[in-house]
Structures are given as structure tokens and as C-alpha cells.
């Protein structure tokens with residue numbers, strides 16, 4: 001079976017590596033540069049994914065999405081926002097359309 005890393009796993013990895021030595025960890029190095037750099041990287045990765053979606057091969061879309069999700073996890077760590085908080089916001093929106101229960105039933 002193909003190995004997979006969930007968004008939740010990724011946020012844990014980022015939180016742990018963010019405490020590492022910046023010389024040993026890209027995550028720690030990026031966080032040490034501060035919020036401006038973290039936000040800039042997220043913006044760049046978003047543009048790269050948008051360009052790949054319009055004109056790139058499918059594999060590039062997958063690779064750029066992985067880059068974007070990683071940099072999103074770093075930004076959330078930098079702002080001390082948990083994935084659970086984002087999920088709760090998504091649940092509010094899903095609840096509004098009455099689809100929350102349906103989605104969790106599909107997972108069972």
C-alpha cells in the first residue's frame with residue numbers, strides 16, 4: 001500500500017521540527033525567519049500550484065499541492081492556530097448546508 005501522511009500528521013511533524021536546530025531543519029529555519037517569510041512562502045507556493053493547475057502535468061499539481069499544504073502547516077504553527085480550529089470552522093460551514101452528518105456517515 002502507498003504510504004500516506006495526513007494533514008494532521010503533517011501538523012505534528014511541523015510542530016516537532018519547528019523546535020529543532022535551524023541548521024538541521026528547514027521548518028525550524030523558516031520559522032526563525034519570522035511571519036513575513038512564512039507568509040511569503042505560502043503565497044509563492046499558492047501561485048506555483050495555480051500555474052501548475054492551468055498548464056502543468058497532473059504530477060506537478062500533486063507536488064505543488066504537497067508544497068502548499070506543508071507551507072500552510074508552517075503558517076498555522078507560526079500563528080499558533082490548530083488544525084482542530086480550522087476543522088471546527090469547516091464543520092460550521094458544512095453544518096449550514098446540512099451535509100456534516102452525511103460526510104461523516106460516508107467515512108464509516
Ligand SMILES: N=c1c2ncn([C@@H]3O[C@H](COP(=O)(O)OP(=O)(O)OP(=O)(O)O)[C@@H](O)[C@H]3O)c2ncn1[C@@H]1O[C@H](COP(=O)(O)O)[C@@H](O)[C@H]1O
Nearest residue numbers: 013014017018020024025026027028030041066067070071
Ligand atoms: N513537506 C515538507 C516540505 N515540502 C517542501 N519543503 C521544503 O520547502 C522548500 C521550498 O521550496 P523552494 O523551491 O521554495 O526552495 P528553496 O528556494 O530552497 O527555499 P527558500 O530558501 O526560498 O525557503 C524546499 O527547500 C523544501 O525542502 C518541505 N520541507 C519539509 N517538509 C516536511 O517537514 C518534515 C521536516 O523537515 P525538516 O524541518 O527539514 O526536518 C519533512 O520530513 C517533511 O515531512
